[in-house]
Amino acid sequence: MSDDVQDQPAAAQGEGAGAQPAEGGSVIQKKNRKPLLIGLALAVVAIAVIYFLYETFIGSRTVSTDNAYVGGETAQVTPLTAGQVAEVLVTDTQPVRKGQILFRLDDKDQRISLAQAEAQLEYATRRYGQSLANENALGAAADASATQINSAIAKQTSAQAGLARAQEDFRRRAALANSGAVSAEELTAARQALAAAQAAALEAKAAVEQARANANSSRRQEEAARALTRGTSSQTAPEVLLAKAQLATAKLALERTVVRAPVDGVVAQRAIQVGQKVEMGTVAMRIVPVGALYVDANFKEDQLGKVRSGQRAVLTSDFYGDDVEFHGKVVGFAGGTGAAFALIPAQNATGNWIKVVQRLPVRIELDPMELKEHPLRIGLSMEAEIDLTSKD
Template structure:
């Protein structure tokens, strides 16, 4: 190779090195500028909010469960049908409930009659006790009369017995006086026995009255225990009859209708579900690294894949789930292994939606949402 060729190659390498240096400097400046822009965005713009597309519409469904058993005779709604609170959903055959109601009405009437009979019996026992006590006074008078007769008979007998020796009283008169004394003693004993019997009968009659009155004391024809029991059975029968007509517990849309006409349903079985489309929320699953500044009360904006970006919903954070999704899964993650790899977890954040916006643009449970929370709002 000639000296001229060597000089040309040397000048070319020097020229290449002189061009490479400005390029490297420009590249470094560009990378630094990009890093600075990202830092500025993250500090002044990105740090003001957190967002996720892992969010879904949820709601507190109302399960319609009949509270009485029977055969379904009419179903007035079907899946996807909107209903209002109190609207008739289906009816259950009510023949058994009507029979039970008639029986309960009859039992209440019988209980009221028995109570009235008890009151009448109480009055009768009271009158009987009063009559027994009145007879006591008559018996006392008889005892007093018998004792007076006995006293006279004793006096007459003693007087005649004293005169027997003088001959002023004959033996027949003394015998008669003795017989009168014995008769007066017997009459007095009989009167006293009759008095004791009358007193015992009066006490027994009064105690019978007290025992009968104790069953109704402090009660009326509405508060007596047996009447209240019969009334409660009647109220239950009326309630069971009313429960054969099942109405919507809330406003919403029918979902999962599980009954047909002619089917026998059991009390407590789920017949259908009512979804409250006017009171929905969003569970947004944020990464744990995003939640350091998220607080309840912060505002949020949401977009639904159902309507696209043209419809924006507004809501606010109302709380956090009690654990991550993996913590409540059927098979929780077991990280105590030698090949453990750390995975960023997600925690559901519940966002309440504006009912007016839901009314204007209805959503359904399970739809996907994009959620963004403003971190600059006050807690």
């Protein structure tokens, strides 16, 4: 009897154990496990197929990045002459057109320099006229010297004739001196006349040589004077051209006191005030050409294998949101990564090295018409997507 009583609780416990799983057992019945595993496997396969199809037909056609920023070639406005700022006509954020006056410098010094240059040109022109007159005078003097040669030759001929007569007269008297037909005084007079005639002949010969030397010197002076003006006119003479160049320089300095915008754009970083003294080359302000901006998109190095110049790109800006799309094309790649051109380049040749995926800036040119309709500013964030299948 006691054995029957002891067996009943044990049976009851056994039935309870069959109703609830033992601790650590599965809550899924064996008959439901197989369909569940098959469904899970099919889901994994489906996800893998979808990912493969996306990468093959969609993902492999484009590369994108949100590490992109608007850039532009800003124009520095620098005065090309020194002076005091007399008037500033623009301020920061103001749109300007190419050729529009930005500011003026005091031009008193430049006007004085211009007046001096004009006077110098007039003086050079008159000096050229004086040079021509001197040439003519030297030419006339050379001609006169040439005529003096003939006169000196004629005098030399006369002196030689007188010498011949004196020689003949002295010869006859010397022959009669021994016979007593000629007195000693007459012979002495004849000898003196011969000496005088000889001296006159020598003087006449020297006069001819002097006349020829004078004529040669006058001709050389004429040639030297004509060398300064040969092949020139009052408009092409060297001294006149120099004066004209100085005048042009003075005019240019006066024009440069009025500083104009070099490009279309928006004024930024204005750094001058009225009354300030500025030197040549001082940066007075900058002009941002908002109609000629570009985007530097920093793609990862493993994204650039199929990127080529000329491929089309679609860009969006946080400034306008996803509703406004900008279209552009790849125009080039940077010469190195950002880390390569950093002030302190990364030193990878160390014992503890961790590979970091680098980014290379890609320049994307924007459509000017779209920029005109939706202006951007330098430094704005962009999202860029390049179509790898497109061609220029």
